[in-house]
Amino acid sequence: MTKLYVNGTEHEIEAAADTPLLWVLRDVLKLAGTKYGCGIAQCGSCTVHVDGTPVRSCIAPLASVAGKQVTTIEGVAEGETLHPVQQAWLEHDVVQCGYCQSGQIMSAIALLERNPDPSDAEIDEAMAGNICRCGTYQRIRKAIKAVASP
Numbered sequence: 001m002t003k004l005y006v007n008g009t010e011h012e013i014e015a016a017a018d019t020p021l022l023w024v025l026r027d028v029l030k031l032a033g034t035k036y037g038c039g040i041a042q043c044g045s046c047t048v049h050v051d052g053t054p055v056r057s058c059i060a061p062l063a064s065v066a067g068k069q070v071t072t073i074e075g076v077a078e079g080e081t082l083h084p085v086q087q088a089w090l091e092h093d094v095v096q097c098g099y100c101q102s103g104q105i106m107s108a109i110a111l112l113e114r115n116p117d118p119s120d121a122e123i124d125e126a127m128a129g130n131i132c133r134c135g136t137y138q139r140i141r142k143a144i145k146a147v148a149s150p
Contacts, residue, residue: 001013001014002014002015002017002062002063002066003066003067004024004062004065004066004067004068004070005067005068005069005070006025006029006031006070006071006072006075007031007070007071007072007074007075008069008075011029013028013062015028015062016062017061017062017063018061018062018063019061019062020057020058020059020060020061020062021048021055021057021058021060021061021062021064021065021070022034022036022046022057022058022060024062025048025057025070025072031072031074033072033073033074033102034046034047034048034057034072034073034102034103035099035100035102035103036058037058037099037100037103037131038058039058039059040058040059041056041058041059041129042129042131043100043103043129043130043131044056044100044103044104044107044129044130044131045099045100045102045103045130045131046058046103047102047103047104047106047107047130048070048071048072048073048106049069049070049071049106049109049110050065050068050069050070051068051069052069052071052110052113053110054106054107054110056129071106072102072106073102073105073106076105076106076109083105083109084147085105085108085109085112085143085144085147086105088143088144088146088147089101089105089143091143091146092139092142092143092146093139094136094139094140094143095136096132096134096136097133097134099133100130100131100132100133103130104127104130104132104140107126107127107129107130108126108127108140108143108144108147110126111123111126111127111144112144112147112148116148116149117148117149117150118144118148120141123141123144123145124141127140127141127144
């Protein structure tokens with residue numbers, strides 16, 4: 001049994017230590033917001049926060065997150081109130097197909113937590129590991145800038 005804290009709730013997980021966190025989230029905990037994209041940490045669709053740091057859950061073994069705080073896209077809103085980044089995504093019409101968006105949002109939140117007023121270059125650098133096949137990168141940058149505090 002592995003103790004895991006996901007979105008503020010403690011879970012006892014019965015799975016092999018090398019099971020990717022992504023599969024624990026999706027298959028065991030039934031949190032489907034975190035997406036499987038490439039399986040090799042190249043696309044960013046599976047990004048979650050582990051103790052506040054963005055992590056690609058497709059390659060993070062369960063043992064590496066034991067006892068740590070994991071936050072998924074389901075855990076960033078406050079009840080019915082969206083996280084400011086989620087709200088900006090809606091206001092700037094970022095989503096096209098939507099598949100990559102949970103990972104994009106999680107990366108954007110992590111960026112803004114460590115750098116509340118990033119430049120365009122800093123946004124591009126922080127978001128570089130998140131691929132959007134629909135190409136909504138300009139809208140993603142606008143949404144991040146809308147939440148940034150000058």
